[in-house]
Amino acid sequence: MADSNLSKKSCVPCTGGVPPLQGAALEALHEALGDEWDLVADHHLEKAFSFPDFREALAFTNRVGEMAEAQGHHPDIHLSWGRVIITVWTHKIDGLTESDFIFAARADRLFQA
Numbered sequence: 001m002a003d004s005n006l007s008k009k010s011c012v013p014c015t016g017g018v019p020p021l022q023g024a025a026l027e028a029l030h031e032a033l034g035d036e037w038d039l040v041a042d043h044h045l046e047k048a049f050s051f052p053d054f055r056e057a058l059a060f061t062n063r064v065g066e067m068a069e070a071q072g073h074h075p076d077i078h079l080s081w082g083r084v085i086i087t088v089w090t091h092k093i094d095g096l097t098e099s100d101f102i103f104a105a106r107a108d109r110l111f112q113a
Contacts, residue, residue: 008014018097019093019095020093020094020096021095021098022042026096029096029101030045030101034044034102037104042096043089043096044096045088045089045100045104046085046086046087046088047086047108048084048085049084049085049111051083053081054081054082056080056082057079057080057084058079060110060111063113064086064107064110068103069105071102075087075088075107076088086107088107
């Protein structure tokens with residue numbers, strides 16, 4: 001898993017008015033994040049996390065939710081038995097910013113903890 005210190009940064013709330021990342025800038029951040037996150041249509045990031053049971057999946061979901069509140073950056077989270085899927089993008093610009101990659105890296109850290 002790559003990271004290049006993304007998980008040490010904080011998300012910056014987007015107020016809109018900026019274009020979503022594209023091209024080389026988008027690819028560089030995706031490469032820094034690592035290949036476990038899918039870059040879907042250059043629009044959002046998605047990753048499935050696996051757990052041995054529902055309780056652990058729920059606990060991870062709650063940790064991600066607390067981080068989302070603290071960072072002011074809220075992903076879509078799908079919880080099922082033994083599995084959590086996180087989908088993240090910046091809604092105000094309908095695309096990706098650096099904060100989305102930071103959030104993804106921080107979610108990976110929570111998973112490892």
